[in-house]
Amino acid sequence: MKELNSHKVFVQYRDMMEPYEPVLGRKYTITHSDTTGELFVFVAENYAEDQITGIRDEVRVAWKEDKTGLALIGSVIVDGKGVTGNAFIRNKIFYNEMPTALQALRQADRFLFDKEPSLDNTTVFIHFISNNPAYDKLYDFGAIGIYK
Template identity: 80%
Template sequence: MREINQTKVFVQYRDVMKPYEPVMGRKYTITHSDKTAELFVFVAQNYAEDQITSMRDEVIVAWEPYKIGIALIGSVIVDGNGVIGDAYIRNKIFYNEMPKALQALRQADRFLFDKEPNLDKTPVLIHFISSNPIYDKTYNFGAIGIYK
């Protein structure tokens, strides 16, 4: 896995979110700039809809109850709802770039993970939303701790 440039990861805490708490209710919106290669992570009670563009290339993730614990569960939009671009290409890009997005999340919220090291064991499940069953899948990207 190629490491991201940590100086190009920016975080913004919104609402009642603080670097250390709370865990539950914490939602992440991860976006990027194609021009600067910067990654932006918004941590809030709600997804940062003001940061979502017509390209629909954001990753959204939240802490949710899962089996006997919690998981980071999120999604990306591969096609549909006015999304521009070929589903095959978008799916491939999302899949290949997901480790970068997860590294950005882990880096941006590192103070939370430092305070609660057991969170690094949390599984990450990302639903690739598509009207085509070939691409409409949920992938397990492993524990978030592998992205630190």
């Protein structure tokens, strides 16, 4: 995993979301600038639709609770209607860069994790959405705490 430059991670809390709470209902939209290498993490009750570009290279993640406890469940769009680019290349980039996106999420919302250290044990699942069954997969990226 490459070293994340924390000076290039920017967070914005929206929809009355606070740095320390709540956990459930918290949604993350992670975007980036190819030009500057900056990463932008929006923490809100809803995904930051106003930050989504036609390239569709955002990562969406939300806290969910199931019978085993909390999980971070997210998605990326590999291909489909309105998405440009080669699915093989997009899939590879998303997979290779996911640790960086998760580091940005963990860094941006560090106050929440500092307040509730047990949240670092939460498993991250990312659905790679594709019309092609070879790319349409759910990946387990491990506990969010490995991305601190």
